[in-house]
Amino acid sequence: MRKAGSVDNKEGSMSRKVRARLALLLGASLVVVAGLVSSGSALGGAGQSCGTVTLNEYGWPGSTANTYVAKYVLEKRLGCTVKITKITEVPSYQAMADGKVDAVLEDWGYPDQFKQYVTKQKTVVYVGSNGLVGHIGWFIPKYLLKQYPQFKTWKGLKGKESVFKTPESGSQGTFLGGDPSFQQKDKELIEALGLDFKHVTAGGYSAEVARVTQLIKQRKPVIFYWWTPEYLNAYLNLVEVKLPPRFKGCNDVGGGGGNLKQFRCAYASLPLKKLFSKEFAQSGSPAVKVLRKFKWPNNEAQNLVGKWITVDKLKPEKAAERWVKANPAVVNAWLK
Amino acid sequence: MATVASEAVVPAPVVVHRPWWRGKIVQVAGIVALMYVAYRLWPLEYTWPPRLQWNALTGHLDTFQTWLIDERNAEDPSVVFGLFDAFAAFVDNLVAWFDRLLLWLTWVGTTAAGVLLALRFGGWRAAAWAAAAFATFALTGLWPESMQTLALMLAAVGLSLLVGIPLGIYAGLSDRFLKAITPVLDAMQIVPAFAYLIPVVVLFSVGPGAAVVSTMIYAIPPAVRITALGIRGVPGNTVEAANSMGATRGQALSKVQLPLSRRALLLGVNQTIMFALSMVVIAGLIGGGGLGDVVTSGLTTNDALAVLGGVAIVVMAMALDRSTEAVADRTDPTRRHLTEARRKRLRLATVATFAGIGLTVALAKALGAAAIYPGTKTAQDWLLTRIDAVLDYIKDPATIVFSITNSVATFIVVHLVQPLLQFLVEAPWFTTLAGVTAIALVVSGARPAVTTFAMFTAIGVLGMWEPAMETFSQVLVATGLTVLIGVALGVWAAESNAVSKVLRPINDVLQTLPQLVYIIPVVYLTSISYVAGIAASVLYAFPAVVRLVERGVRDVAPDSVEAASAFGATRRQVLGKVKIPLASDAVMLGVNQGIIMVLGVVVIAGLVGSAGLGYLVAQGLQRGQFGLGLVASLAILAMGIALDRVTQAGRRSRKEGIE
Numbered sequence: 001m002r003k004a005g006s007v008d009n010k011e012g013s014m015s016r017k018v019r020a021r022l023a024l025l026l027g028a029s030l031v032v033v034a035g036l037v038s039s040g041s042a043l044g045g046a047g048q049s050c051g052t053v054t055l056n057e058y059g060w061p062g063s064t065a066n067t068y069v070a071k072y073v074l075e076k077r078l079g080c081t082v083k084i085t086k087i088t089e090v091p092s093y094q095a096m097a098d099g100k101v102d103a104v105l106e107d108w109g110y111p112d113q114f115k116q117y118v119t120k121q122k123t124v125v126y127v128g129s130n131g132l133v134g135h136i137g138w139f140i141p142k143y144l145l146k147q148y149p150q151f152k153t154w155k156g157l158k159g160k161e162s163v164f165k166t167p168e169s170g171s172q173g174t175f176l177g178g179d180p181s182f183q184q185k186d187k188e189l190i191e192a193l194g195l196d197f198k199h200v201t202a203g204g205y206s207a208e209v210a211r212v213t214q215l216i217k218q219r220k221p222v223i224f225y226w227w228t229p230e231y232l233n234a235y236l237n238l239v240e241v242k243l244p245p246r247f248k249g250c251n252d253v254g255g256g257g258g259n260l261k262q263f264r265c266a267y268a269s270l271p272l273k274k275l276f277s278k279e280f281a282q283s284g285s286p287a288v289k290v291l292r293k294f295k296w297p298n299n300e301a302q303n304l305v306g307k308w309i310t311v312d313k314l315k316p317e318k319a320a321e322r323w324v325k326a327n328p329a330v331v332n333a334w335l336k
Numbered sequence: 337m338a339t340v341a342s343e344a345v346v347p348a349p350v351v352v353h354r355p356w357w358r359g360k361i362v363q364v365a366g367i368v369a370l371m372y373v374a375y376r377l378w379p380l381e382y383t384w385p386p387r388l389q390w391n392a393l394t395g396h397l398d399t400f401q402t403w404l405i406d407e408r409n410a411e412d413p414s415v416v417f418g419l420f421d422a423f424a425a426f427v428d429n430l431v432a433w434f435d436r437l438l439l440w441l442t443w444v445g446t447t448a449a450g451v452l453l454a455l456r457f458g459g460w461r462a463a464a465w466a467a468a469a470f471a472t473f474a475l476t477g478l479w480p481e482s483m484q485t486l487a488l489m490l491a492a493v494g495l496s497l498l499v500g501i502p503l504g505i506y507a508g509l510s511d512r513f514l515k516a517i518t519p520v521l522d523a524m525q526i527v528p529a530f531a532y533l534i535p536v537v538v539l540f541s542v543g544p545g546a547a548v549v550s551t552m553i554y555a556i557p558p559a560v561r562i563t564a565l566g567i568r569g570v571p572g573n574t575v576e577a578a579n580s581m582g583a584t585r586g587q588a589l590s591k592v593q594l595p596l597s598r599r600a601l602l603l604g605v606n607q608t609i610m611f612a613l614s615m616v617v618i619a620g621l622i623g624g625g626g627l628g629d630v631v632t633s634g635l636t637t638n639d640a641l642a643v644l645g646g647v648a649i650v651v652m653a654m655a656l657d658r659s660t661e662a663v664a665d666r667t668d669p670t671r672r673h674l675t676e677a678r679r680k681r682l683r684l685a686t687v688a689t690f691a692g693i694g695l696t697v698a699l700a701k702a703l704g705a706a707a708i709y710p711g712t713k714t715a716q717d718w719l720l721t722r723i724d725a726v727l728d729y730i731k732d733p734a735t736i737v738f739s740i741t742n743s744v745a746t747f748i749v750v751h752l753v754q755p756l757l758q759f760l761v762e763a764p765w766f767t768t769l770a771g772v773t774a775i776a777l778v779v780s781g782a783r784p785a786v787t788t789f790a791m792f793t794a795i796g797v798l799g800m801w802e803p804a805m806e807t808f809s810q811v812l813v814a815t816g817l818t819v820l821i822g823v824a825l826g827v828w829a830a831e832s833n834a835v836s837k838v839l840r841p842i843n844d845v846l847q848t849l850p851q852l853v854y855i856i857p858v859v860y861l862t863s864i865s866y867v868a869g870i871a872a873s874v875l876y877a878f879p880a881v882v883r884l885v886e887r888g889v890r891d892v893a894p895d896s897v898e899a900a901s902a903f904g905a906t907r908r909q910v911l912g913k914v915k916i917p918l919a920s921d922a923v924m925l926g927v928n929q930g931i932i933m934v935l936g937v938v939v940i941a942g943l944v945g946s947a948g949l950g951y952l953v954a955q956g957l958q959r960g961q962f963g964l965g966l967v968a969s970l971a972i973l974a975m976g977i978a979l980d981r982v983t984q985a986g987r988r989s990r991k992e993g994i995e
Contacts (some may be wrong), residue, residue, distance in 0.1 A: 181958030
């Protein structure tokens with residue numbers, strides 16, 4: 001229902017304006033699309049012989065140490081460009097399968113993911129150990145042994161659990177459990193050993209570090225889930241509590257049920273793994289050869305670099321440079 | 337589950353005064369007493385029976401995930417995956433393009449562009465905020481990371497609005513669609529991001545694309561909700577007038593409803609930005625990069641750096657918040673009556689703005705500003721030493737601060753959390769189930785009671801009863817503290833402008849600073865695990881309560897206050913007898929929001945030592961136990977829906993009674 005000529009006129013001009021605006025919008029979006037397309041193609045070409053290598057860094061200082069030492073060697077000795085991504089553990093398997101991450105230099109073992117991606121699909125390739133031996137266990141600060149020398153083994157804990165009492169554990173002792181991303185079976189182990197501990201989680205890695213260092217600063221009794229290699233071991237002065245020996249069929253993966261007896265043993269010591277994406281492993285890049293040989297001489301070497309970064313506040317690049325320069329023999333062996 | 341801003345459109349109702357609560361409190365106390373008796377009689381005797389559990393679900397979900405990953409990585413995957421890949425590649429390129437644009441402009445050019453645009457469309461204050469933000473990015477030495485995050489946010493917010501606004505408009509027009517979409521929006525906001533990161537990665541791989549998708553899942557709901565509310569807030573007679581003039585439905589929408597709800601739309605943009613920014617760190621876990629990575633790796637290797645990254649995120653959020661708010665205020669049609677001359681002047685100003693940006697960029701490029709940065713002359717090292725000094729003090733257990741916080745925390749755990757936890761975990765499951773249902777019935781009626789019963793039964797069937805009760809006890813304590821602090825500060829802020837001014841930036845910081853940044857220091861301040869999680873929840877949730885209560889009390893009709901004063905009521909009497917009772921609706925909304933927000937940080941709480949559902953969700957992501965993580969998330973969702981409906985229904989029933 002049109003009303004008057006003037007309104008009509010105005011409407012006409014309005015719609016012209018609208019059309020002009022639409023044209024502008026269309027033009028702008030074309031420019032954007034063109035920009036996207038051209039930028040996409042620009043990304044494709046890489047000039048150098050080594051090209052870009054993408055390493056993934058996980059959320060613990062040891063992983064930072066690996067990544068930056070490898071980055072330093074690849075960049076300074078091979079002329080590669082190294083990109084670092086920080087994708088969390090389980091998604092990083094898919095990232096490797098997609099070729100978005102080339103290599104992970106410290107994998108602690110995810111049985112299900114390993115089976116699916118490495119064994120079955122072969123989209124991720126296992127290329128050997130990084131020279132570190134990962135070991136999980138129950139740890140206590142050394143000062144506790146003065147008063148309770150029996151805490152060296154788990155048998156000595158029996159009947160003395162209340163030493164570790166805290167407000168959240170009631171009459172029981174508190175056992176501080178670890179980061180949800182780490183493999184653990186402590187609840188099962190506590191039950192299998194018949195110990196009167198309450199399993200209390202400290203939370204994620206940073207929270208557990210905060211909690212444990214705080215308690216040790218106050219020289220309080222504490223027993224907790226811990227591991228090596230770990231930079232904090234370089235100055236926290238910890239002792240591992242001896243758990244029952246391992247046997248065949250001994251199970252380290254808790255939380256899924258199963259016979260309690262199977263858990264009644266210490267955690268395994270396992271060589272930590274290096275993983276490549278299939279694409280990278282087959283790429284023929286000179287970086288592949290070097291990373292295949294990349295190997296720490298021992299756990300302490302990585303702990304040291306980790307300590308430089310976290311405690312001494314050295315930039316990761318600087319810490320890597322310092323270690324590489326101090327260990328030419330080790331590094332040259334990777335480059336042979 | 338309305339967002340803070342969305343309620344702006346709802347007029348403050350007049351509450352009929354009756355002593356309803358008296359009876360209710362007595363009844364609730366009676367129910368709790370009965371539950372307590374049952375707990376004393378049969379502690380730990382009736383845990384949720386395995387016969388009533390659907391244990392196979394976790395396995396089925398895991399099998400599904402394994403299947404999906406195998407399909408995805410097969411030699412020649414299905415076309416469907418190609419579509420996901422294409423979308424991810426599109427977003428990857430979009431983000432990369434924004435990022436390169438921001439870096440290409442050089443830091444001088446980007447700053448000039450941000451400040452001048454804020455000045456033109458937001459005014460002086462907005463411009464000052466933009467300037468401060470860019471200065472922070474440069475001074476902290478986090479310029480490239482900030483630009484990466486800004487690029488990611490531009491893409492995530494843009495796409496969220498592209499999806500959210502049309503859906504919101506439709507939800508504003510159709511009641512049926514709104515009803516259908518509300519539970520979906522609830523789920524998108526309550527289900528923790530940790531639960532869907534793995535599926536997102538399987539479908540979209542890692543990188544900016546996946547980061548944007550996971551951000552969108554969280555940022556779309558406020559866009560939909562606020563848009564719908566804005567459309568619904570347009571007075572019915574205006575639309576009728578348009579219709580009677582012969583406007584078609586489309587014309588009424590585009591010429592009347594949309595222009596009149598413009599302010600609400602812009603507030604929706606504002607909230608979408610804030611929600612998106614709260615995902616920066618989590619999106620970093622799957623390749624979002626930028627400031628998220630600074631925070632994550634800072635947390636494990638250098639705390640001070642994590643704080644610095646957090647500060648950059650907060651400043652970005654506040655600058656975007658203040659400038660979009662300023663833009664929203666300016667476009668308010670009631671404030672805008674433009675003459676032809678003024679319109680011309682504004683157009684000139686726009687041209688001048690863009691010319692200014694172009695000129696600055698050209699000058700900066702000619703003078704080589706790109707080369708000056710990144711230089712070594714940032715204040716990063718200086719700032720890091722200062723932050724470290726503060727952190728060292730916090731980490732020292734010999735200080736007086738520690739002795740205070742530790743004893744307060746111990747008190748809360750020993751006298752509140754621990755007994756409640758024991759009560760909920762050890763009481764017979766059927767008395768707890770009957771008890772919460774009865775309480776829901778007393779507090780808010782039959783329908784919420786049915787919902788509560790169904791939801792708590794679902795939790796049990798999912799096999800999550802015990803961890804859920806653990807989480808429930810902490811949620812109750814955290815909500816109690818949140819409401820206590822929130823209401824007290826909210827009322828105070830409503831009464832005093834000075835307090836209000838001081839509180840606002842504090843609230844903003846608490847809502848946008850990534851929680852882990854301030855929670856790890858809290859871990860150092862106590863030696864008990866549960867506390868840090870509760871502190872995280874309270875610190876994150878109380879600002880929303882403060883805002884709602886403050887607005888509620890301030891919005892109380894001035895004539896009621898005047899009337900009371902005329903009768904000689906003192907200020908305290910006016911507050912206690914008039915303002916707070918009249919604002920009880922806002923207080924209830926505050927309780928509701930508080931609970932939802934407490935539930936929103938359950939996973940973060942799990943990462944700093946609260947066991948329960950949050951820990952299981954984190955474990956699901958980080959150990960690749962997708963089924964476990966999803967089932968635990970569903971339990972959180974069930975708890976959230978029950979608590980939301982119970983706290984919302986009381987409010988709604990009263991409101992409906994009035995209308």
